[in-house]
Amino acid sequence: MLLIGVNRSPYTRRVAITLKAYGVPFEQQSLSAFTNRAEVRANNPLGRIPALVLDSGETLVDSGAIVDHLDEAYGGDRPLTPTKGADRRAVLKVAALMMGACDKALQAAYTRNHTPAEKVHQPWIDDCNAQVVNALAAVDTMVDPAQPYLLLGRLTQADVTAFVAERLARGIGLDTEAQAPRLRALTKKLLGEPPFGATEPPAT
Numbered sequence: 001m002l003l004i005g006v007n008r009s010p011y012t013r014r015v016a017i018t019l020k021a022y023g024v025p026f027e028q029q030s031l032s033a034f035t036n037r038a039e040v041r042a043n044n045p046l047g048r049i050p051a052l053v054l055d056s057g058e059t060l061v062d063s064g065a066i067v068d069h070l071d072e073a074y075g076g077d078r079p080l081t082p083t084k085g086a087d088r089r090a091v092l093k094v095a096a097l098m099m100g101a102c103d104k105a106l107q108a109a110y111t112r113n114h115t116p117a118e119k120v121h122q123p124w125i126d127d128c129n130a131q132v133v134n135a136l137a138a139v140d141t142m143v144d145p146a147q148p149y150l151l152l153g154r155l156t157q158a159d160v161t162a163f164v165a166e167r168l169a170r171g172i173g174l175d176t177e178a179q180a181p182r183l184r185a186l187t188k189k190l191l192g193e194p195p196f197g198a199t200e201p202p203a204t
C-alpha cells in the first residue's frame with residue numbers, strides 16, 4: 001500500500017495516523033501538491049494529496065473516502081468511526097468541524113502564499129482564521145481532561161481529526177494554547193502515542 005502526500009498536510013497525516021492505528025504496513029511517497037504537481041496529478045486528477053494506492057493498484061482519493069475504506073477493511077467491530085447511531089454521528093460531527101477548520105486554515109494560508117502582496121485582503125484571512133478558532137473552541141468544550149480521548153473513552157476519528165487540525169492551526173500561527181487549552185493538552189498527550197508521534201513531519 002502506498003500513501004502519497006506529505007504529513008505536513010493534515011489530510012495526509014490523518015490517513016497516516018489511521019493506517020498506523022490499525023497497524024497496517026504502508027510505504028509513503030512524500031509529495032507536495034505544489035512542488036510535485038505532475039506526480040500528484042498522475043495519482044489524483046484533482047491534484048490534491050492524499051491519495052492511497054492499494055495493493056490491487058486501485059487508487060483512493062480524499063482523506064474522508066480513504067479512512068472510510070480503512071474502517072471497512074481493518075476496523076473490525078471497533079472502527080475509528082463507529083458504524084451507526086449516536087456514536088457515529090458524534091464522531092462524524094467532530095471530524096466535519098475539524099476537517100472544515102483545516103479547509104479554512106488552508107484558504108487563509110493559500111490566500112497569503114499564492115496572492116500578490118498588494119492583492120491580499122486581510123479581512124478575508126482574519127475571517128477564515130476566526131472560523132478555525134471557533135471550531136477548535138467548540139471541540140475544546142468537548143474535552144474532558146479526565147478522559148484519555150475526546151469521545152467514547154477510546155481512540156476515534158474525532159481525536160485524529162482534532163489532532164491534525166490543532167497542529168495546523170499552530171502551524172499558521174494561531175495560539176491554540178490560549179484559544180483551545182484543553183484540546184491543546186489532549187494533542188500533547190496524543191503526540192506520545194506511536195501513530196501520532198511517528199507521523200510528525202520534519203521541521204522545515
Ligand SMILES: N[C@@H](CCC(=O)N[C@@H](CS)C(=O)NCC(=O)O)C(=O)O
Pocket residue numbers: 008009010011033034047048049050061062063064099106
Ligand atoms: N478534502 C480533501 C482535501 C485535500 C487537500 O486540500 N489537500 C491539500 C494539501 S493539505 C492539497 O492537496 N492542496 C492542493 C490544492 O488544493 O490544489 C481531503 O480530505 O483529502
